[in-house]
Amino acid sequence: MFKLISELYPICRSITGEGVRETLRILEGIVPIEITEVPTGKKVFDWVIPKEWNIKDAYIQNMEGEKIIDFQTLNLHVLNYSSPVNETVNLEDLKKHLYTVQEWPEWVPYRTSYYAEKWGFCMSHNQMESLKDEKYQVVVDSTLSQGHLTYGEVYIKGKVPDEILISTHICHPSLCNDNLTGIAVCANLARHLLKTDNYYSYRFLFVPGTIGAIAWLALNEKKLKLIKYGLVTSLLGLDNVFTYKRTRSGNTTIDKIVEHVIKKETTNPEIIDFIPYGYDERQYCSPGINLNMGNLTRVPYAQYPEYHTSADNMDLISQIALEDSLSIFIKILRFIEQDRKYLNLFPKGEPQLGKRGLYDHIGGHNDSKTLQMALLWILNFSDGIHTISDVAIRSGIDIDIMAEATEMLFKAGLLKKL
Numbered sequence: 188m189f190k191l192i193s194e195l196y197p198i199c200r201s202i203t204g205e206g207v208r209e210t211l212r213i214l215e216g217i218v219p220i221e222i223t224e225v226p227t228g229k230k231v232f233d234w235v236i237p238k239e240w241n242i243k244d245a246y247i248q249n250m251e252g253e254k255i256i257d258f259q260t261l262n263l264h265v266l267n268y269s270s271p272v273n274e275t276v277n278l279e280d281l282k283k284h285l286y287t288v289q290e291w292p293e294w295v296p297y298r299t300s301y302y303a304e305k306w307g308f309c310m311s312h313n314q315m316e317s318l319k320d321e322k323y324q325v326v327v328d329s330t331l332s333q334g335h336l337t338y339g340e341v342y343i344k345g346k347v348p349d350e351i352l353i354s355t356h357i358c359h360p361s362l363c364n365d366n367l368t369g370i371a372v373c374a375n376l377a378r379h380l381l382k383t384d385n386y387y388s389y390r391f392l393f394v395p396g397t398i399g400a401i402a403w404l405a406l407n408e409k410k411l412k413l414i415k416y417g418l419v420t421s422l423l424g425l426d427n428v429f430t431y432k433r434t435r436s437g438n439t440t441i442d443k444i445v446e447h448v449i450k451k452e453t454t455n456p457e458i459i460d461f462i463p464y465g466y467d468e469r470q471y472c473s474p475g476i477n478l479n480m481g482n483l484t485r486v487p488y489a490q491y492p493e494y495h496t497s498a499d500n501m502d503l504i505s506q507i508a509l510e511d512s513l514s515i516f517i518k519i520l521r522f523i524e525q526d527r528k529y530l531n532l533f534p535k536g537e538p539q540l541g542k543r544g545l546y547d548h549i550g551g552h553n554d555s556k557t558l559q560m561a562l563l564w565i566l567n568f569s570d571g572i573h574t575i576s577d578v579a580i581r582s583g584i585d586i587d588i589m590a591e592a593t594e595m596l597f598k599a600g601l602l603k604k605l
């Protein structure tokens with residue numbers, strides 16, 4: 188994952204343009220990804236796909252011919268979606284087009300102007316303060332033209348058409364935690380699912396923030412009824428506490444599963460109620476869509492000092508945190524896969540396990556007591572109301588042992604699939 192992130196880091200992404208396409212092409216090397224191009228001007232719900240933005244170069248040059256700001260060394264230096272410019276301006280006029288972050292005077296902020304055409308540059312506050320009162324040549328060699336918005340989709344067919352949706356944003360340029368970490372974890376999670384035998388179908392969306400999610404929803408409204416629930420995710424590369432923001436209704440299966448897993452497997456997780464602010468859960472949980480989508484990150488939305496600055500770079504994130512995040516997702520998937528109901532076919536009294544060879548089987552198991560408890564829990568709660576993951580959460584027994592016990596009971600003819 189770290190290697191993938193270092194490959195993606197230098198690319199100048201935005202909500203449209205070649206940077207997004209190049210990113211998706213690199214992801215294609217990991218998972219088969221279906222790429223959709225939505226043309227400029229297409230209406231998607233209340234929005235319109237904007238002009239496509241591409242950029243070759245940008246710099247600010249002083250009168251000595253020295254480039255004091257160079258897009259080639261850091262793409263955050265250009266206001267993302269900046270309109271083209273080639274002018275000589277004085278310091279006072281230049282400052283009207285400069286963006287800095289005063290609290291962190293050494294860092295370059297990441298700023299965008301998607302829906303208002305203007306040119307601009309981002310630099311450290313210290314550098315802006317040190318600018319001499321002279322003339323500067325400003326060049327942004329960008330284009331805003333009729334083109335497309337691009338997003339990627341990975342669909343993994345399971346035994347049933349019911350889908351689990353996982354969405355992450357791909358529109359940020361050279362920023363690591365936000366959100367190359369989300370991209371890397373999702374791509375690897377999809378790769379993991381391609382190798383396993385899955386009950387549910389899974390759909391991963393790699394979409395530009397807001398407009399990308401809205402475009403996907405608008406173009407796929409008919410598919411929404413198949414989505415059981417899902418997660419929006421990002422910010423997965425810091426060694427911080429896991430933060431889960433609940434779905435809009437706050438008490439759905441995905442809420443129960445994620446809360447259980449992060450409480451059991453991680454230290455001091457933070458769980459917050461839904462608010463209509465943050466990432467693309469804003470779109471998925473809008474009232475006319477109303478999908479059961481939670482949001483899982485390693486730090487609350489925007490709540491870290493390096494957020495949207497040049498300090499959100501390769502030095503900030505760690506491979507260990509990424510692996511940790513991936514393993515938590517894999518654990519969540521195991522619970523999702525067991526979100527299925529069975530019926531105890533011998534519900535009057537306990538069925539006799541010994542005569543069915545279940546105790547013998549248990550004897551050789553390295554966690555035989557837990558497995559025995561799992562059998563009893565499953566038999567008791569396979570009442571047509573509870574799922575296996577419900578029983579795992581209630582009993583606290585490991586989900587893999589629950590899955591194994593379910594299989595044993597099913598094979599012994601004690602359970603029926605519902």
Ligand code: ZN
Pocket residue numbers: 359365495
């Ligand atoms: Zn962001």
